[in-house]
Amino acid sequence: MRSLITATFVGALLGVTPCFGGSAAPAAVAEGGGATELNLVHHRPAAAPLNATDEHQLIVKFRDRATAQTQTGRVEALAARRGFELDGQRSVTARMQVLQMRSAAGETVEQMLTRLRADPDVEYAVVDQRRYVQALTPNDPLYSGQWFLQAVSAAAPAAIDATNAWSTTTGSSSVVIADIDTGVRPDHPDLTSKLVPGYCFISDAFEANNGTCPGPDESDPGDWVTSSDISNHPNECGGGSPGYSSWHGTRVAGILGAASNNAVGVAGVSWDAQVLPVRALGKCGGTDSDIITAMLWAAGIQVTVNHQNLVNPNPARIINLSLGGSGACPASYQDAINQILAKGVVVVASAGNETGAVDVPANCPGVIAVGGLREDGTKVGYSSFGPEVTVSAPAGNCVNSGSQDPCLYTVSTTTNLGVAGPDANDYTGQYYCYPDATGGPTSGSGSYPNCTIGAGQYRTYNVGTSFSAPQVAGIAALMTSVNANLSPSQVAARIKAGATAFPQMSIDTSPQPPACPSINANGQCICTNDSQTCGAGMANAAVAVDQALRPIAAIALPSASFAAGANVAVQGGGSAASSGAVISSHAWTNVGSLALAIANADMANATVTSPACGVGTVELTVTDDADRQDTADVVITPTSASTTAPSTAGPTNPAPATPAVIVAVCPTTATFQAGSPAQTFNAYLANTANTNVTWKVNGVVGGNANVGTVSASGQYTPPANVGKSTNVNLTAVSVADTTVSSTARVTITPIPGQSSGGGGGGGGAADGFTLIVIGLLAALTTARRLGDRRRSLDRL
Amino acid sequence: MRCASRRAALESMAVSILVSMALAANGCAAWADRPSNRSVDLASAGGCHARVIMTFTQSFEGTPPESFVAEIARAANVALAFVRAAGPGLYVYQLDSGATDENCEASLARLRGDGRVRSVDLDARRRVLQQGFAAPRPAPLLDHSPVLEVRDA
Secondary structure, three states: OOOEEOOOOOOEOOOOOHHHOOOHHHHHHHHHOOOOOOOOEOOOOOOOOOOOOOEEEEEEEEOHHHHHOOHHHHHHHHHHHHOOEEEEEEEOOOOEEEEEEEOOOEOOHHHHHHHHHOOOOEEEEEEOOOOEOOOOOOOOOOHHHOHHHOOOOOOOOOOOOHHHHHHHOOOOOOOEEEEEEOOEOOOOOOOHHHEOOOEEOOOOHHHHOOOOOOEOOOEOOOOOEOHHHHHHOHHHHOOOOOEOOOOHHHHHHHHHHOOOOOOOOOOOOOOOOEEEEEEOOEOOEEEHHHHHHHHHHHOOOOEEEOOEEEOOOOOOOEEEEOEEEOOOOOHHHHHHHHHHHHOOOEEEEEOOOOOOOOOEOOOOOOOEEEEEEOOOOOEOOOOOOOOOOOEEEEOOEOOOOOOOOOOOEOOOOEEEOEOOOOOOEEEOOOOOEOOOOOOOOHHHHOOOOOOOOOOOEOEOOOOOHHHOHHHHHHHHHHHHHHOOOOOHHHHHHHHHHOOEOOOOOOOOOOOOOOEOOOOOOOOOEEOOOOOOOOOOOEOOHHHHHHHHHOOEOOOEOOOOEOOOOOEEEEEOOOOEOOOOOOEEEEEEEEOOOOOOOEEOOOOOEEEEEOOOOOOEEEEEEEEEOOOOEEEEEEEEOOOEEEEOOOOOOOOOOOOOOOOOOEEEEEOOEEEEEOOOOOEEOEEEEEOOOOOOEEEEEOOEEOEEOOOEEEOOOOEEEOOOOOOOOEEEEEEEEEOOOOOOEEEEEEEEEOOOOOOOOOOOOOOOOOOOOOOOEEOOOOOOOOOOOOOOEEOOOOOO | OHHHHHHHHHHHHHHHHHHHHHHHHOOOOOHHHOOOOOOEOHHHOOOEEEEEEEEEOOOOOOOOOHHHHHHHHHHHOOEEEEEEEEEOOEEEEEEEEOOOOOOOHHHHHHHHOOOOEEEEEEOOEEEEOOOOOOOOOOOOOOOOOOOHHHHOO
16 A cells, blocks of 8 residues: 655755644645645644654645546656655545655755645645644533533533533434433423424323323423322322422433524533433323333334324434333333344433432343432432442532522523423523412522522422433434444443543542442442442543444354364454444454464454364454454354354344353363373363363362362372273363353273273373363353453463 | 413413412422332222233234233233233233232232243333422421432432
């Protein structure tokens, strides 16, 4: 590819670092005519070091007359004519090339460019300058109060840094996020342009509260509850308390994707995603069956309502569920969630506000469960927690010292001010303002001078894990907008990979809260960085988007079973880069301790020779044209191959089920004379990070004098003598999964002249017999590269 | 026209005020305290009366045949009445059984023991996860003191 053209370099050298030479960019516009804007903002680091020996990267556009030559030919001709050392690196268009121009001495970049521009074949030549993105700050007037969207700071380390993510992407209108909730106020000025037609799936007329459900009406009529509601509807509201309308779906919608940078109200996490409002909750909540139907419809799966088949014309890529209840994940939810994941739809749910076990449906496998954080990254007291949590995000906390103090860390969003039916559309605030006994605004009383509500209205601050989940759903929308091939499990994995470690102290709580799962009197605790309490870390939109931009490594295995020593085809051609990028290289390497022969290791499709004994792991690394990478492994035994990677990249192409633990003992057979020295057997493991095994002889841990003994490291010592030739089984049992083991067959022959008849046979050498035992899967909780490990290697 | 509009607005405000007063008189803004998982019919205490979501080991075009479900119900000594399909392979039934199973656990256990039933769950209630506020003092309403444990927990 690289054609280095050597010519005589003439001229003086001046030490200008061209990457940041500001004068060339205007020249591109002035002279190039067709040059495109590359990025948002120029950034010129101060005092850039001067380096007189650097190569200078240029963009050169040739005139029509030069196109008769090959690209290489015209660069060679240009170099020869002008006396440059040029490297024709790559073409941008038929007439535009990126060239490396090498300095020798004395000439400035501008002088070189002047000479280049004087060439009759050159239409223009400019320095290929480095550009830098700049954090985008939306002009929405309430954005300054949306601390949770802003860059991470010392004062608010839990902020998700959507600001810097927006420098890369503000989302895509082709990505739809379902807001399965109480419906929305469709006339809210910060939402109305962002909504696609939804549906109401509430099957209970009292709960629906407007007579239009089920039906194509996603508007929220209010879900206020009166004391008579509670007494008259004990099945729906029994045990509850009266309350104002929550406008909950409207609040969630604003976080997901309020119209942003429009100089109105608030910003949403995904500026360009569309929001699909689906009503499944009303007065006193909603039922599982209605929620499940809503989820399936939102995902584009046909459902039947009142004998009518319904298919959503705007299927969601992401479903947000800011709802829940206690209990184990019901099979009905899991069934629905599995159908939805198979459609490539990401499901995000709030962990719950129980200060205890994670709610349904967040605790269902496959769901991205989002816990709640205080601004300082500690678990907010009310948030549920546990190993089911995927990641955590700000849920709102107030740090109030008095009843009239503002709630400092509310999750500001869209709402309505009606106490019952809809009133004015507006935004949540920092104060809890509600009508006084006469129905007038509390601000009139002077007790709450900061309340700005009218008669009969109310406004609250906004807290709850209901509002941490839509931040992560919005992040997922940003991610899928830059890499549409991400599957739900890949979105989850990359959100986790992009999460920031939890801080191990609180900046504003004294005394320091305990480490979770212990909690202080407020339920607060320090999240642990072991994924057992608050997930993998604090969600970070900017890093998650960077993770999404990485390519996706995919591996197809045309033959999953074969004979030992066979050439096994491993195919990486199904890998894919993110939007606008291309895969530039494939590389297959051994990453296990057992090296396998690899042919065509730098091609998309390679061939690996399966081992005679043991287990090897080969890793595919795919690199895109921006040097971003992804990896995937293939585990190869003598007779089988398996991978956790999808065969091709795509949202509906799930990775194979987490593979079983593999143990393979080498050698698989051996013959020893009684009384001979110890020999070490090796146990190779794959698909588990726990490489420990328990060695047994004929089922006895460590063996005994009659059958021989085996050490913890696999050193087998035959018995001192045997009466006749004897077979024993030497077994390695996986500690990670005790149902998985591998056995070598060992023959012990008597010492010559001391046998009690029969026996005999040679001694010492291992035969070619291979036994691989592949057991059932243990519960593996981490999906990361799991190379084979050799438990013990050294022969005594 | 204008008068009618104004009257409607006033009526709306009046309704709003009445509702707010009714709510306030009962201790307002406590939606977070709503119950969850309530799916057993309290009004019919004394037996198991609940909506359930069922899946079957066998797949069906449309809804499961009545005779198929009736046989399962008979074997479990319960009554199952089809309500609707919640989605592909997911069916909502009204479950009723004898007077000694108020929380439906025994009935559900019998149904789960039937090899034709893949799963059966109560059609539980869920709620929004907006963190609520401690119920304010009934009077005076303006003397509302949010509870720190809730607000800053």
